[in-house]
Amino acid sequence: MLGLDVRPPERWRSAPKLECLVPLDGIRPRHPGVNAFISALPPDDIVVINGIACTTATRTGLDLARWRPRFIGLGAVDALAHAGLTTVTELAEAAGRLAGHRFIRRAREVIDLCEPATESVPESWCRLRLIEAGLPRPAVQVSLRDADGREVYRLDMGILEALVGIEYDGAEHHLRTVADRERDEARRKDIRRRWRWRVLPATAADILGRSPQLEGAVMELLGISIDFRRQDWGLQA
Structure with missing residues (x-):
């Protein structure tokens, strides 16, 4: 209703479940x-869209941060804030x-992690994986500029002090052809040569699967080792 879909990939092909507050x-x-839920619902939390009474963007984001797993909640608040809806x-x-x-503490934790500059839901999930592993919270949309101050590249996220970047490589724009992969590799080599940033690609399997390969690769570049257990989001890419 608000023009955003923050569901995991395997659910994109099916119609969304209807939830009623x-x-x-x-x-x-x-x-x-x-699915119907009973909750405090002030009039200010209601908006009419195409003749249908819905919760506002702010209340929708809050409820998703409260009731859904953290990765769904974070993807929602990032996307809603990025779209200028809250x-x-x-x-x-x-x-x-x-x-x-109930679960307001969880909601507050998710809202504290919100980064409105995030440009896609998988980027939100990728950032959360690093935070859950105990790694430094990445900055988002890191701008790399030339000597004249013009932006040449922009990284999805990065750990500024270590010059370590992480980018989400979606199948549609980055992994579809050999040329796509070669272009990204050349871009990252140029970034390393000109700005000394080391940039790691992250795929849906890295983010939604069970292997902590992404976190391990970031730790290796940071020169640190943290004992952690990857939180199970109940998904497989």
Whole structure:
């Protein structure tokens, strides 16, 4: 309804499940295929889209950060804020109004990780993988400029102090052909030569699979070793 889809890849091909939020004094509908939840629902949290009453972007982001796994919640708040539909401040204020409600602490943690400059949901998930491993929180949309101040390249994310960049390589734009892969490799070699940044590619399998290869590669470039267990998001790329 808000023009964004933050579901995992294997769910993109199916119709989204319909979820209904009912005010505290309302009656929960019981219809096949509809999940209904009862919660505090102030009038300001409701907006009408194409004749249908929906939760606002801010309330939608808050509820996803509350009730869904962290990677779904973070992808949602990043995407909503990037689209200009809400802000980190508005999300934090909305969470404050529901202080004491279930899973609000989880929501606050997700909102604190929100980076509105993030340009895709997989980039949000990639960043979360690094944070969950205990690695430094990456900066997003790192601009590499020439001597005249003109932007030549932009990295999805990077650890500034170590000059280590991480970029999400989606199948559609980066992995479809040999030419795509060769172009990306040449670009990263040029970045290493001119700016000394070492850039790692991350695929859907690196982010959504069970292997901690991505975290290990970043640790190797940082010259550190952290004992961690990759959190199971219940997905396979």
